Amino acid sequence: MNKGLFITATGTDVGKTFVTALIVKKLRDHGIHAGYYKAALSGAQKTGKSLVPGDAKYVCDISGIKDDPQNLVSFIYETAVSPHLAAKIENHPVDKSIILRDFDRLKFKYEYICVEGSGGIICPLRIDTQTIMLTDIIKMLQLDIIIIASSCLGTINETVLTVEYAKKLGINIKGIILNSFNKENFLHVDNKKQIESLTGVSVIGCVAQHACDLDMDLTILTDIFKEV
Ligand SMILES: Nc1ncnc2c1ncn2[C@@H]1O[C@H](COP(=O)(O)OP(=O)(O)O)[C@@H](O)[C@H]1O
Ligand SMILES: [Mg+2]
Numbered sequence: 001m002n003k004g005l006f007i008t009a010t011g012t013d014v015g016k017t018f019v020t021a022l023i024v025k026k027l028r029d030h031g032i033h034a035g036y037y038k039a040a041l042s043g044a045q046k047t048g049k050s051l052v053p054g055d056a057k058y059v060c061d062i063s064g065i066k067d068d069p070q071n072l073v074s075f076i077y078e079t080a081v082s083p084h085l086a087a088k089i090e091n092h093p094v095d096k097s098i099i100l101r102d103f104d105r106l107k108f109k110y111e112y113i114c115v116e117g118s119g120g121i122i123c124p125l126r127i128d129t130q131t132i133m134l135t136d137i138i139k140m141l142q143l144d145i146i147i148i149a150s151s152c153l154g155t156i157n158e159t160v161l162t163v164e165y166a167k168k169l170g171i172n173i174k175g176i177i178l179n180s181f182n183k184e185n186f187l188h189v190d191n192k193k194q195i196e197s198l199t200g201v202s203v204i205g206c207v208a209q210h211a212c213d214l215d216m217d218l219t220i221l222t223d224i225f226k227e228v
Contacts (some may be wrong), residue, residue: 002107005174006143008117008166010132013147017055017177019207020116022062022214023221030218035065035110038073039099039137040087040118040125043080051076059216064067074102081159084124087187092131094125096140103141107228111117115143121162135169144172144226146204149195151181152186156195163199174224175204182208 007023009016018035022049027034036059044051053076056069070076075094077086087093107113117123123134140144145166161174166173176195181188183206192203204224205216214221 002111002228003222004107004113004115004137004141004143004228005225006117006141006145007148008121008138008145008162009100009119009148010150010155010162011120014120014150015207016116017058019060019177019214020057020114022207022211024059024065024216025113026216026218026221028063028065032112032222033110034063034112034114036060036063036072036114037103037105038108038115038116038118039103039134040075040077040083040094041073042077042083042086042118044076044078046078047081051078057114059114064182072106074099082124083118084127090130092140093128096132096136100140101138106126107189112222112225113228115141121145121147121165135166138171139169142228144174144224147176147201148179149176151178151185151191151206152221153157153187155191156198159195160165160198161172163201172199175202177205177207178203179207181206190210 005018007020025035041053053069053073056072062096077090079086079089091118117134126132149155
């Protein structure tokens with residue numbers, strides 16, 4: 001039985017890749033064949049003739065996935081802008097059927113597949129003759145989400161907005177993970193409490209600055225994945 005989970009965040013650079021790497025590592029450390037997939041990545045590094053998808057490479061390096069990172073991302077853009085704009089500049093539009101094909105290949109290859117989003121929950125992947133939003137991909141892949149959020153000032157607003165938007169679209173939220181959390185910081189501790197009470201969604205994990213492992217019960221972690 002193969003399982004999947006979509007990892008989104010309250011914005012770009014909040015820690016999706018960092019936390020996803022720890023999730024995949026934890027599963028693999030417990031003998032679960034876990035993998036990674038990302039539909040569209042912009043800002044890839046050019047090495048010789050090939051574009052290296054940095055997020056996929058980071059997750060592979062931390063977690064021990066043996067796949068070539070290029071096989072784990074469907075649309076790789078060099079331009080470091082929103083995927084819809086990079087796609088337009090590079091004349092390489094996102095195609096839902098390719099995403100579905102690549103996801104299907106990887107979900108059968110790996111027991112647990114972590115799918116990282118691009119940006120936050122509202123992220124256009126294509127705006128030309130058709131509009132494809134990140135949320136269309138979440139729905140097409142029939143995945144539940146977790147939301148990576150900051151622990152700092154401003155996170156209540158960002159996290160509640162993200163939760164409300166996902167709920168409005170009928171996307172199921174399995175939990176929130178607070179990143180760069182310091183349990184000695186009264187603001188971080190209060191943010192966790194207020195986010196849970198305002199959203200009704202549990203904070204299922206807190207990741208410290210420079211954490212090397214995910215401090216979460218394995219059963220809680222595996223329970224947030226759903227059959228794919
Ligand atoms: N808990 C953390 N401790 C230290 N560095 C972090 C942590 N979370 C994120 N970072 C760093 O912050 C930057 C943005 O994180 P990243 O995971 O790439 O964000 P996203 O995937 O959401 O765009 C990266 O350089 C990453 O290494
Ligand atoms: Mg990332």
